[in-house]
Amino acid sequence: MDHKADVVILGAGAAGLAAAERLMSQGLRVIVLEARDRVGGRVATLRDTVADVPLELGAEFVHGRPAGLLRRIHRAGLTVSPCNDTHALLWRGKLGDGDDAFAFQEPLMSAQGPDRPMAAWVAEQARIHRWPPVVCAMARSYVRGFYAADPGVASTLAISRMERTADAAGGTTPSRVLEGYDRVPHAMAEELFAKPDTLFLNAVAEEVRWRPGSVLVQARTRQGTPLGTFQGKHAVVTLPVGVLQAKPPAPGAVRFVPRVREQERAWNRLAMGSLVKVLLRFRTAFWREQEDTSRFGFFHAPASAFSTWWTLSPHRRTRHLVGWSGGPTAALLSRSSEKVVLGRALQGLSLLFHLPVRELHARLEAWRVQDWQAEPYTRGGYAVIPSGAMDAVETLARPVGRTLFFAGEATHVGGDEGTVHGALETGRRAADELLARRSKA
Numbered sequence: 045m046d047h048k049a050d051v052v053i054l055g056a057g058a059a060g061l062a063a064a065e066r067l068m069s070q071g072l073r074v075i076v077l078e079a080r081d082r083v084g085g086r087v088a089t090l091r092d093t094v095a096d097v098p099l100e101l102g103a104e105f106v107h108g109r110p111a112g113l114l115r116r117i118h119r120a121g122l123t124v125s126p127c128n129d130t131h132a133l134l135w136r137g138k139l140g141d142g143d144d145a146f147a148f149q150e151p152l153m154s155a156q157g158p159d160r161p162m163a164a165w166v167a168e169q170a171r172i173h174r175w176p177p178v179v180c181a182m183a184r185s186y187v188r189g190f191y192a193a194d195p196g197v198a199s200t201l202a203i204s205r206m207e208r209t210a211d212a213a214g215g216t217t218p219s220r221v222l223e224g225y226d227r228v229p230h231a232m233a234e235e236l237f238a239k240p241d242t243l244f245l246n247a248v249a250e251e252v253r254w255r256p257g258s259v260l261v262q263a264r265t266r267q268g269t270p271l272g273t274f275q276g277k278h279a280v281v282t283l284p285v286g287v288l289q290a291k292p293p294a295p296g297a298v299r300f301v302p303r304v305r306e307q308e309r310a311w312n313r314l315a316m317g318s319l320v321k322v323l324l325r326f327r328t329a330f331w332r333e334q335e336d337t338s339r340f341g342f343f344h345a346p347a348s349a350f351s352t353w354w355t356l357s358p359h360r361r362t363r364h365l366v367g368w369s370g371g372p373t374a375a376l377l378s379r380s381s382e383k384v385v386l387g388r389a390l391q392g393l394s395l396l397f398h399l400p401v402r403e404l405h406a407r408l409e410a411w412r413v414q415d416w417q418a419e420p421y422t423r424g425g426y427a428v429i430p431s432g433a434m435d436a437v438e439t440l441a442r443p444v445g446r447t448l449f450f451a452g453e454a455t456h457v458g459g460d461e462g463t464v465h466g467a468l469e470t471g472r473r474a475a476d477e478l479l480a481r482r483s484k485a
Contacts, residue, residue, distance in 0.1 A: 046272055046273045046274075047075055047244075047273070047275065048274075048275045048276070049072075049073040049074055049075040049242075050072040050074065050276055050277055051063075051072055051073075051074045051276050051277070051279065052074075052075050052077065052259055052261050052275070052276040052278075052279045052280075053074055053077070053279070053282065054077055054249050054281045054282060054283055054298070055077075055078060055282035055283055056076050056077075056078035056080075056083040056085065056229070056233065056245075057083075057086060057229070057282060058084075058085060058087065058453075058468045058471065059085075059282040059451040059452045059453070059468065059474070060076055060085075060282040060451070060471060061076075061232040061236075062232070062451075062469075062470075062472050062475070063280045063282065063451055063471035063472070063474050063475040064236060065232055065235075065471075065472075066472050066475035067280075067475050067478065067479070068235060070479055075241070075243075075274050075276065076242065076244065077244050077248075077249050077261065077263055078243070078244065078246075078247060079246070079247065079249070079266065079296060079421040080245065080246075081245050081246055082226075083229045083230065083232075083233045083245075084225075084226050084229040084230070085102075085229075085422070086102040086103055086284075086422060086425075086426070087103045087226055087228065087464060088102045088226065089224040089225055089226035089227075090323075090412065092364070092410075094409075095325065095362055095363060095364065097356055097359050097362050097364070098221075098223065098224030098225070098226075099356075100224075100366075101321065102321075102416070103464050104220070104366070105127070105218035106124055106218065106219040106221065106465075107210060107216050107218060107219075107465075108210055108215050108216065108217065109213060109214035110213055110214075110460075110463075110465030112465060112469060112472070113228070113464060113465040116228055116232060116468070117228055119231070120227060120230075120231035122222070122223050123222040123223060124221055125222055126217060126219045126220075126358065127217075127357045127358060128341025128342075128355065128358070129341060129342070130340050131146075131340065131342045131343075131344060132337065132342065132343045132344065132396075133145050133182070133343075133345075134344065134345040134347075134348075134395060134396050135178050135346075139336060139343075139396060142182075142344050144178075144179075145178050145181075145182040146186075147173075147179050148169065148180075148183040148186070149207065151169055151173065152200075152203065152204055153211060155200050157201060159201040159202075159432050159434070160431055161195065161196050161197055161198060161200065161430075161431045162184070162193070162198045162203060163184065163196045164200075166180055166183045166184060166195065167180075181346040182344065183195075184346070185344065185346035185351045185352075187203065187371065188351065188372065188373060189352050189369075189370045189371070190370070191206075191317065191371075191428065192317025192318060192319050192371055192424075192425040192426060192428060192462075193315075193317050193370070193371050193428040194371050194428075197315065197428070197430045197431065198431070199430055199433060199434060200431065201434060202434050203429075206461060209459030210460075213460075220357075220358065222359070225464075228464075244263070244274075247263045247264075247265065247271055248264050248265065248295070248421075249262070249263050249298050250262050250298065251299045251301060252279060252298060252299070252300050252301070252448075254279065254302075254444075254447050255447070256447055257447060258275075258276075258277060258447070259275065259276045259277065259278060259279040259447060259448070260273050260274070260275055261274040261275075261279065266295075277482075278446070278448070278449065278478050278482075279447070279448050280449045280450075280475065280478065281448060281451070281452075282467075282470075282471065282474075283296075283452065284316065284421075284422050284424070284426075284427070284452060284453075284454065285311050285314050285424075285452075286316035286423025287421060287422065287423055288308075288311040289311060289316070290420075294420070295420035295421075296420045296423070304444050304448060306439060306442070306444075307439065307440055307442070307444065307450060309439070310436040310439035310440040311440055313430070313436040314427050314428065314436055314454060315427070315428040315429075315430055316424030316425070316426075316427065317424055317425045317426055317428040317462075318371060318372070318374035318375040318378060318416075318424055318425065319368075319369070319370050319374050319424060319425025319426075320370075320377045320385065320415050320416070321366060321368055321414040322350065322385065322386065322389045322411060323364060323367075324364065324365050324410070324411050325408075325409045325410040326363050326365070326407045326408055326409060327407050327408075327409055328407065329355075329362065329363045330397065330407065331397060337396075341355050341357045342354045343396050345392055348391075348392035348395065349369055349388040349389070349391075350367035350368060350388065350389050350392045351368070351369065351370075352367070353365050353366065353368070353392075353393070354366050363409070365393070367392070367393075374417075377415070378415050378417040378418065386413060387401075390405060390408070425462075426453055426461070426462035427453060427461055427462060429461065437455060437456070438457050440454060441456075441457055441473075443474075443477050443478075443481070446482070449474040449477055450474065451471045451474035452467055452470055453466050453467040453470065455470045455474075456469060
């Protein structure tokens, strides 16, 4: 069966939904293809029926005060509330206030060229500022964790730009959508849900055959059943870097005919950051019961497999802790069984809270391990810009004639890569580029 529209959009994550929202507002007929059985992409929420709280498998926080995202949150009637942003740090066996260990952040915002990997920049700055080992360890852990990147690869200038952008938008102080982050993409998709033959879930794009002013997309279900051809004059491609880099016949891989060589070179110069999360529910919130840990919302352990933990603040009386592993450590965890990953998580918590692993196992009620590398339609957490590759982001974001338009967090050229609000902005940007070229046709 053939389906026709003005624009075919690949992906119903934040960028794809933002593009659809904008194009439909201008009267264009769109078709959105999404491989999963839901919208939202890397925004994925579970609901704990025992504790009655949303659990975020992917994107979790609203960082700063991003106007476009907050506007959508409020339009949907949702509540965004700040988290407990106090940080504890485990260093040489002792847990204490972690604020001083973030002394690297201000110099990082003013980093100058030439570009080099973050590990080299940290070593250089440690000599200049005579940083103690704890600051160097926290800086490297920050790159692995917050940016899901390898410090030996990640671009200092790219991370510096992202730090400045975050600071200008209200900083990185996190807030949480209390009803669950997935309510935001669901609200954005309401019009798509209401129009038959507009949003196709369980629709895996396999081939994009194009020429100027014409696009034919072949898609199948995840079970392998052909869905026919989806035709449009344009396409907006919002697939993650990890998926763009995949080669057929790998699940989720897309073939462009003819090849888009400039964009292909660009996405192959980028990397997909590795990310593993664990969500644990205990019988009691023991961290609130201990005097030395009760006031903290975040716990850092740079030497542990899960280098950062947090509570579900501002939700009250929850019994959950969330563990985060990013970068090379997460890549190694991805090769392990769920049992091993859970064991590594509890080993880290044992050091943080001075409780035996055996006792933590006894206190544990429920758990979920989320390995984003194992998700075939994502293949990682979010984009990483290697040293010397900042220009690849701009190249990937460049339209191909008046026909193919690229969006997604990896195409944000202003420093909001890796964020939901950045992805939203790129969807709007790609839609506006498409509209501008249509008007000149």
